[in-house]
Amino acid sequence: MRSLGTFLSLAVTLGLVLAAPSASGAPGPARSDQVDGDAAAAVLPSVVNSRIVRAEATLARAGRYADANQRNEAAKRITVARARTTQAWNAAKWLILKTPPSLGDDGVADGTAAGAGIYAGPEDTAFAVLSLQHDLVAGAVQMIVQADGKNKVLRKAWVDAIVAGQVKRKTAIAFIHKRKKPNIWGTVMPGLVPELTDEIKMINGKIAAARPKGALRKSMLAARSRALKARKLINKYWPPVPGD
Amino acid sequence: MFSLRTMALVAIAAAFVVVAPAVGGSNGPSAGPARINGGDAPALFPSLVNTRLVRAQSALSRATTDFDESQPAQAVVPMGAAVSNLTTGWSAAKYVIQTTPPPPPEDGPAGPVYAGPEDTAFAVLSAQHDAVTTAVGMVETSNDALSNSLLSSIQSMQALRENAVRYIHEIAPPPPPERGIQPSGQEGGSWETVMPGLVPILADEIQMIQGRQAMNRFPPPVQQALTNARLQALELKDLVNEWWPPVPGD
Numbered sequence: 001m002r003s004l005g006t007f008l009s010l011a012v013t014l015g016l017v018l019a020a021p022s023a024s025g026a027p028g029p030a031r032s033d034q035v036d037g038d039a040a041a042a043v044l045p046s047v048v049n050s051r052i053v054r055a056e057a058t059l060a061r062a063g064r065y066a067d068a069n070q071r072n073e074a075a076k077r078i079t080v081a082r083a084r085t086t087q088a089w090n091a092a093k094w095l096i097l098k099t100p101p102s103l104g105d106d107g108v109a110d111g112t113a114a115g116a117g118i119y120a121g122p123e124d125t126a127f128a129v130l131s132l133q134h135d136l137v138a139g140a141v142q143m144i145v146q147a148d149g150k151n152k153v154l155r156k157a158w159v160d161a162i163v164a165g166q167v168k169r170k171t172a173i174a175f176i177h178k179r180k181k182p183n184i185w186g187t188v189m190p191g192l193v194p195e196l197t198d199e200i201k202m203i204n205g206k207i208a209a210a211r212p213k214g215a216l217r218k219s220m221l222a223a224r225s226r227a228l229k230a231r232k233l234i235n236k237y238w239p240p241v242p243g244d
Numbered sequence: 245m246f247s248l249r250t251m252a253l254v255a256i257a258a259a260f261v262v263v264a265p266a267v268g269g270s271n272g273p274s275a276g277p278a279r280i281n282g283g284d285a286p287a288l289f290p291s292l293v294n295t296r297l298v299r300a301q302s303a304l305s306r307a308t309t310d311f312d313e314s315q316p317a318q319a320v321v322p323m324g325a326a327v328s329n330l331t332t333g334w335s336a337a338k339y340v341i342q343t344t345p346p347p348p349p350e351d352g353p354a355g356p357v358y359a360g361p362e363d364t365a366f367a368v369l370s371a372q373h374d375a376v377t378t379a380v381g382m383v384e385t386s387n388d389a390l391s392n393s394l395l396s397s398i399q400s401m402q403a404l405r406e407n408a409v410r411y412i413h414e415i416a417p418p419p420p421p422e423r424g425i426q427p428s429g430q431e432g433g434s435w436e437t438v439m440p441g442l443v444p445i446l447a448d449e450i451q452m453i454q455g456r457q458a459m460n461r462f463p464p465p466v467q468q469a470l471t472n473a474r475l476q477a478l479e480l481k482d483l484v485n486e487w488w489p490p491v492p493g494d
Binding site for chain 2: 045046047050051053054057058061080084090091094095098118119
């Protein structure tokens with residue numbers, strides 16, 4: 001998952017300096033990072049990106065409050081992050097409907113924006129939102145403490161965030177599956193499987209460690225079941241290519 | 245000079261470093277976290293401009309934090325600080341453009357490489373875009389003070405950017421007949437190579453405003469201000485395309 005930590009460590013690595021965008025001559029917006037050494041990473045369109053960044057920042061603040069034992073404050077932030085995640089998906093959906101599908105140089109879909117160059121296409125953008133939904137679920141799960149399990153406000157905040165993240169993701173998967181012609185999503189969507197596996201592992205680990213009881217346990221088991229179903233759905237809609 | 249916390253905020257500031265997760269064959273998390281290119285280190289911006297950029301981005305981050313913390317009234321001050329720093333940042337970039345000598349013909353002494361005036365100016369233009377998109381991202385606020393501040397920030401950033409583009413067009417020499425590319429100021433590109441990069445940024449800005457207008461119902465004054473902002477971005481995009489047309493085949 002693209003956690004806030006990535007960005008924090010990146011900022012530290014950069015030595016507190018904004019780097020020139022086009023030292024190699026290629027114009028583009030100020031970007032301080034690149035993937036895989038050579039190819040410059042595409043930036044997400046602002047309409048979605050602004051929501052993702054704010055959701056991630058809010059999740060980070062929630063984590064800080066939780067670490068400081070201010071769980072009520074943390075729960076409030078989780079609720080805000082939930083709203084931002086929903087807005088991010090709405091924006092991504094708008095983008096998918098409005099933007100023509102991406103095609104690579106060879107005419108094969110590759111998830112990047114057609115011609116735009118520096119901005120990601122709707123496929124990668126949607127995937128970033130799916131990852132954000134995973135981050136929201138993971139962020140809420142990691143805050144669960146059995147001692148607060150009887151506190152209705154806290155429990156509701158955790159469970160609502162988990163349910164919202166998972167249900168919206170299911171809706172998103174169904175929506176994306178409907179756009180299967182041309183089958184452009186096949187290169188992007190299988191990337192969700194490891195994230196879902198990670199989510200399942202996290203929920204299992206939390207159940208084992210926090211030993212939730214009653215309604216909280218029931219909610220966590222339901223969350224695991226939803227993640228398992230989503231993984232099954234992805235494998236069914238976009239099966240892994242043999243040999244990969 | 246800058247604390248670690250400040251830079252952490254900068255890194256998560258309003259819009260800039262979330263990168264598309266999966267390009268080509270390597271999907272999702274397996275692609276690994278974003279990292280700096282293993283080759284040449286990116287050039288640094290001259291401190292005169294960089295300090296302003298860092299402070300502006302930090303202020304934008306504070307504004308969104310206040311907004312998301314349900315304290316919209318508190319977001320007014322950082323939003324104003326961002327606009328002020330970017331205005332000063334452009335003045336500083338202008339100074340760098342006017343005073344930077346052409347690069348020496350041979351390699352200079354070893355040490356950190358600083359970006360040339362073209363890349364430095366472009367960074368300011370990018371940051372102005374970031375200020376606009378950050379403000380557009382919060383226009384749904386019901387707080388009148390913040391709403392006014394956001395709309396005026398959008399307007400002033402767009403006006404400043406247009407002035408900057410016009411200034412650059414005035415000072416940029418025409419391309420030599422043999423070469424389509426101007427000699428660089430220092431490290432990085434020339435105006436010919438740098439300025440077309442503004443087009444996708446403006447397209448992104450237009451798309452964001454369109455998206456917000458399509459997905460939300462704003463009060464008429466806000467709706468009108470957004471429409472004006474979109475038209476202004478469109479006009480500037482046309483202007484950039486006219487003055488620095490894309491190279492065929494790129």
